[in-house]
Amino acid sequence: MKVIKSAASLFKYLKKLKARGKSVGFVPTMGALHAGHLSLIRQARKENNIVAVSIFVNPAQFGPQEDFKNYPRPLPKDLALCRKEKVDFVFLPRPEDMYAEGFSTYISVEGLSETLCGKSRPGHFRGVATIVAKLLNIVQPDVIYLGQKDAQQAVIIKRMVRDLNIPVKVKIMPTLREINGLALSSRNAYLDKKERQDALVLSKALALAKILIQSGARDTARIIGSMRRLISKKKNAKIDYIAIVDTENLKPVKKISGNYLIALAVKIGKTRLIDNFQGRFSTQSESVPA
Ligand code: AMP
Numbered sequence: 001m002k003v004i005k006s007a008a009s010l011f012k013y014l015k016k017l018k019a020r021g022k023s024v025g026f027v028p029t030m031g032a033l034h035a036g037h038l039s040l041i042r043q044a045r046k047e048n049n050i051v052a053v054s055i056f057v058n059p060a061q062f063g064p065q066e067d068f069k070n071y072p073r074p075l076p077k078d079l080a081l082c083r084k085e086k087v088d089f090v091f092l093p094r095p096e097d098m099y100a101e102g103f104s105t106y107i108s109v110e111g112l113s114e115t116l117c118g119k120s121r122p123g124h125f126r127g128v129a130t131i132v133a134k135l136l137n138i139v140q141p142d143v144i145y146l147g148q149k150d151a152q153q154a155v156i157i158k159r160m161v162r163d164l165n166i167p168v169k170v171k172i173m174p175t176l177r178e179i180n181g182l183a184l185s186s187r188n189a190y191l192d193k194k195e196r197q198d199a200l201v202l203s204k205a206l207a208l209a210k211i212l213i214q215s216g217a218r219d220t221a222r223i224i225g226s227m228r229r230l231i232s233k234k235k236n237a238k239i240d241y242i243a244i245v246d247t248e249n250l251k252p253v254k255k256i257s258g259n260y261l262i263a264l265a266v267k268i269g270k271t272r273l274i275d276n277f278q279g280r281f282s283t284q285s286e287s288v289p290a
Helices: 007-019 035-047 075-084 124-139 148-163 186-190 193-198 200-214 220-232
Strands: 002-004 024-029 050-055 089-091 143-147 169-173 237-246 258-268 271-281
Touching (some): 002 007, 007 089, 007 124, 024 124, 035 050, 035 169, 050 075, 050 124, 124 148, 148 169, 148 258, 186 271, 193 200, 200 237, 200 271, 220 237, 220 258
Parallel strands (some): 002 089, 024 143, 143 169
Antiparallel strands (some): 237 258
16 A cells, blocks of 8 residues: 655656556545545445545644644554555645645635535635545546535535536445444544433434434424424533535425435534434335435
């Protein structure tokens, strides 16, 4: 496995691979790899000749009061995991190379970035879209693999790729969870034992919404109200938002219909966690993922 630290050396390496017609599958990450990341890497391994992973804690997507400094960076462990998964190369750029002196070009995916997580994290998705665009230019993959766990991010990147004609296929993979339902996240490392228990309230609220929809509930305000009541029982949990939105434009929907996304962000103690599920409802057939 190669560890490549600069765009210039990566370009050289890729030129040879591309000349030999190799397909490249790419998994961008911020490191602190867990089974969720590994599921993306495994999918990329199945579908491509070359698997690329980037590890970069992107300063541009963190707000001034957020956890950029403390974000976990267990690099030797991450590299060992990548090696075990037979990753071909890890791109490990230096922040000063990614954001050189005078850096001033950003990408804003308007209309999708200001809502949901974007409301409490202004500028976050501008940082995400910019770094993903840069990484796509540098790694030049055929396919990029993203997790449904970050549903809004996935919608935004798909839109950016479409709007800017970036020649890459975007694949969204399902959220990996612990058996108890907790969505895997690098930020779970911040939770103590009690908070881990409290954090189950996110997936429980989603499970409640699914049950309500399966038993005929359609009014999204009422579904959100029930989720809110469930979460509010946990003293340690502070709701940032709960929303039911259209999966394409992320606009709130009043009644459950078509493709909908139920997304929420909740602070457990000091740790902000997100989760979601995507469902499809039509009068002919109803499908609510388990
Ligand atoms: P991050 O390192 O948090 O930026 O995540 C890198 C990629 O892994 C993103 O596409 C995430 O959506 C994805 N990811 C994070 N957690 C999970 C999970 N539990 N299951 C599947 N994919 C995930």
